[in-house]
Amino acid sequence: MNFTFTDDQADFGLVVRDVLAGCRDDRGAAAWQRLGTLGFFGMLVDDSRGGLGLRLADALPALEETGRAAMPGPVVDTAVAGALLLDGPELDKLAAGALRVAVADSASTAADADLADVIVAWPRVASRDAVSSQAPQLRVRLEPRPGIDPARPLFTVTLDGDTRELTGSAVTAWRAATVATAAQLIGAARHLLDTTVAYARERTQFGRAIGGFQAVKHRLADVAIAVEFAAPLVHRAALSYELPSGERDVSAAKAAANDAARLAAEAALQVHGAIGYTHELELRHWLTRVWSWSAAYGTSATHRARVRALVREVPRWP
Numbered sequence: 001m002n003f004t005f006t007d008d009q010a011d012f013g014l015v016v017r018d019v020l021a022g023c024r025d026d027r028g029a030a031a032w033q034r035l036g037t038l039g040f041f042g043m044l045v046d047d048s049r050g051g052l053g054l055r056l057a058d059a060l061p062a063l064e065e066t067g068r069a070a071m072p073g074p075v076v077d078t079a080v081a082g083a084l085l086l087d088g089p090e091l092d093k094l095a096a097g098a099l100r101v102a103v104a105d106s107a108s109t110a111a112d113a114d115l116a117d118v119i120v121a122w123p124r125v126a127s128r129d130a131v132s133s134q135a136p137q138l139r140v141r142l143e144p145r146p147g148i149d150p151a152r153p154l155f156t157v158t159l160d161g162d163t164r165e166l167t168g169s170a171v172t173a174w175r176a177a178t179v180a181t182a183a184q185l186i187g188a189a190r191h192l193l194d195t196t197v198a199y200a201r202e203r204t205q206f207g208r209a210i211g212g213f214q215a216v217k218h219r220l221a222d223v224a225i226a227v228e229f230a231a232p233l234v235h236r237a238a239l240s241y242e243l244p245s246g247e248r249d250v251s252a253a254k255a256a257a258n259d260a261a262r263l264a265a266e267a268a269l270q271v272h273g274a275i276g277y278t279h280e281l282e283l284r285h286w287l288t289r290v291w292s293w294s295a296a297y298g299t300s301a302t303h304r305a306r307v308r309a310l311v312r313e314v315p316r317w318p
Contacts, residue, residue, distance in 0.1 A: 003231075003236065009061050012061060015062075016061075023069070024285075028071050028072040031073070041079045041094055044056065044080060044084065045095040050092055055238075056176050057238040060234065067183065072112075073100070074100055076177050076184065076296075078101040085101075090127075100112075100118075102116035103119075103122075104120065142157060148292055151289070174297070175241040175250045176241055178241075178250050179238050179254070182253045183257075185258060185260070188289055188290050188293070189230075192223075193223050193267075195283070196223075219270065223267050237253035251303035251306040251307045254298055254303045255300045259300055264290070269287065
């Protein structure tokens with residue numbers, strides 16, 4: 001199977017990269033506006049509804065670029081999960097970049113719920129007309145909870161009153177969002193590898209660039225191998241997530257992307273040394289985003305256990 005991106009797919013990713021270049025703020029407001037103008041959030045929405053009508057596999061390069069830029073905000077929840085779950089006027093607004101979606105996990109925890117217009121808590125969804133912990137008559141209540149990424153704050157979500165059932169397939173949307181998050185992790189890992197290699201070439205110790213030391217070379221080579229191994233798994237999952245075998249492919253892809261991105265983050269922190277821990281260094285954006293995304297839509301342990309269970313279900317031959 002050929003996992004090389006077509007020219008159109010790659011070009012769309014490069015356009016997203018250019019749009020996000022130099023666009024940096026803590027909650028991603030400027031980046032969100034630019035991507036909305038581009039039609040990014042309607043990538044998976046049918047063109048008859050104002051979207052681009054792309055397949056998930058077509059959108060992978062663009063999703064990788066949001067990871068490369070460490071873009072905060074509910075990008076995947078909106079552009080992928082929301083696009084597959086919503087309908088009617090909400091879907092039209094989403095395609096125009098005028099509506100944000102936050103998705104809560106099985107523990108009713110959602111990142112960026114304070115920015116969302118619509119909150120999904122499987123299998124229910126509610127419009128966030130207002131939010132107040134002191135007003136139980138409102139549809140959505142949010143309680144802040146500790147998180148590792150200041151740019152992606154976590155909330156416990158409680159849906160009260162007027163909620164409705166999801167219109168799209170929850171399983172399909174969850175798988176697609178898992179693959180999209182894996183693509184973001186690949187993009188973040190590529191950025192961390194590129195910047196760390198560049199730093200290792202410039203930083204000198206004992207009279208030579210630290211990138212010339214075998215221990216550093218091997219550390220970064222391990223990251224490169226992990227990323228190049230994980231990327232085709234993500235691409236395959238983007239092609240098969242709707243198939244019966246898609247569950248296994250999706251879990252394998254997310255586990256591999258989690259591991260590759262976390263390995264890249266650890267190597268970046270080690271090679272940069274003490275400066276890597278500082279708030280002033282931009283490296284922190286990618287470190288915290290990797291740690292946050294690797295927990296979103298399932299940890300490595302969760303997905304490895306799922307792959308193991310699915311493999312054991314396959315009958316032995318003969």
